[in-house]
Amino acid sequence: MTSNKYLGVDIGGTKIQVGIVQEGELIQEVRFETSATASKEQILAELAHNLAPLVTADVVGIGIGVPGLVDEEEGIVHNVQNIPSWREVHLKQHLAIYFDKPVYLTNDANAFAIGEKMYGQGRPYANLVGLALGTGLGAGIVINHQVYSGTLSSAGEFGMIPYLDKTIEDYCSGKFFSQRTGRVGAEWHALAQQGDAEALALYDELGRHLGRALHIILYAIAPEAIFLGGSVSQGYEFFRDGLYETLGAFPFRQVTDRLVVAPSLLGNAAVLGAAALCHMKQATPHAQPALAL
Template sequence: MSKRVKVGIDFGATRIKMAFVGEKGGLSYRREISTPIDAKRSVLIDTIASSVREIIEESGFNKRDIIGIGIGVPGPVDSKRGVIRYLPNIKGWKGVALRSILQTKLGIKVALDNDVNAMTLGEYRFGSGKGARNLVCLTLGTGVGGGIIINGEIYRGSTMCAGEVGHIPINEKGPKCNCRGIACIERYIGNRYIIEQARMVFRKGITLEDLTDLARSGNKDAKRIWEDVGEKLGVALTGVVNLLNPDRIVIGGGVSNAGELILRPLRRGIKIRAMKDQALHVKIVRGKLGDNAGIVGASLLVG
C-alpha cells in the first residue's frame, strides 16, 4: 500500500464525509455519517475524531503512513491560524481552533479551510478544472458558494472572505438576503427559492428532482423555471467573467444536477452579455467529482 496517503474530511451541516485520498485522487475507506448538529460542540468534535480513528484502524495504515488530515468546514475560516470564524448553520463554533484541537486528539498534522475552497481545489486538481490556471468553482445548493483559483492558487482576499459569488447582487432592488445584501443571486437561485417558485407555478409541493424530471420530459413550466435559474446566474457570472477572465467555471452542488437545463441558458447569457475576449475563452462545465469533491479537496489542503 502507498505510504503517501492523506485523509480528507468534508464537514457539512447535514453530513460528515471522510476517506483516505491517494496521490491520484482515488478514495478508499470512505465513510459518511449524519452530522449530530444538535449535539454539543465537544461531542461533534469527538465524533469526527473517532471516525478518523476507525477508518485508520480499518485500513491497517500506520499513523506514520498518513501525511496529514485536511478538513473543510461550512463557514468562513482563518486558514493560516486554523481557526473557524463561525459556522452559519451550526451554533456554537465561533472562534474554535479546530486544527489544533484535532491535531492534539489524533496526533496527526491537520489543515483546515472553508468547504468551498476545498471543493474548488479538488475540482482544480482532479476534476473538471484540470489544466485550467484561472478558475471559479460554484456550488449550487441551499446557498450559492464560490471559490477562486488564480494562477494555480486559491485567492482568499484581504480578510480571507473572497469568493462569495452567491452574494453578487443582480438587481438594484429586490429581496433582502441573510448576508444583509439586497437582491443577491443566492436569494433567487438557492434551492429553497427554486422550490418556492415551483410551488407557486404548480400549486403543490415539488422537489428539485421532480422539477428536473418534468423539464426533461418536456413540461414547459418546469423548463421555464430552470431556464430562469440559468439566466439569472448568467447575469451574476457575466460580472465574474469580465472581472477575472477565467479559463473555466465549474458548477457543482445538488442544484447542478439539473445539468444542461441550467447550463444552456447560463452559457447563452454569458455569450450575449460578457465582453468578447472573456466570453469566447471561458468554458462553463459541470463538476466531475460530485459528492466527493469536498473530501478530495480537503485532502489537498495538507501540504
C-alpha cells in the first residue's frame, strides 16, 4: 500500500508554486503566474483550474500558504499581500467544495517555517524563524517545536514595522531594489554575479538593513536559528558580509555567538510545509502538533 499524497500550495504575489508531496518528497511540481490585479472571482477560478490536474484521486488533502491574514479555523483569508481584490476570501470553502477534499490554510511564511523545520536545516532547533524575503517580507515562528501563528496567523509581521522613512519590508525585500532603482531584484542579482560595483553596493546596503531587522527579531524572540527564503535570499553571498557586520553590533554577544543564520537549501520549503500542515492537521485534528519527524 502506498502512503498518502498531499498537495502543497504556496500562493505568492506574482506566482503560485504547487507540488504533490508523498513521504516528505516532492514528486511533482508546477508553477503558474498569479493574475494579481484581476477580480477575486477570476483569481479563484484560475486557481481551481490550475490545481485541477494535480488533485487526483489519491491526493487526500490540500494545504495552502497565503501571504495575508488567515483565519485558519474558518478558512478565510484577508488582505492578501499584492492581490488587491482578495480582501476577504472564503478560500477553504471554495476549494473544498470544488475538489471535495479537505483544505487547510496558514500564512505563507508559516508554511515556509514548517517546511524548514520538518525537512530542512531547522530540524535540530526547537526555536527558529523562517524569514521569507521575496516580493515582500514575512516571518514564520517556531517556538518549542510548534508554530506560533498568533491571531489570524499575523504573528511575525516584522516587515510592517516602521523603519527609517518606510517599513522594514521596503528595505529588506524585493521592494528595496524596485523602489530604489526601478529595476527588479533578478536584474541586480545577475549584475552582482558579474561583479558589477553598483549591484554589489546595493546588496551590501540591503544586508545592513536586514541585519537591523534581525536585531528586532532577536530582541523579540531570541531564536536559535533564522533561515532565509524567497527570491532575495538567492543573493545571500552578496549581502552576507553587510548583514553580519550589522549583526555584530547586537549588544548580547552570547546570543549572536549561538545564532545560526543561513539561506534555506530547500527551493520548495513553503510547498513542503503546506503539505506537512495538511498531514499534521489530519493526524491530530484537535491539537497543535509538534513539528518533529
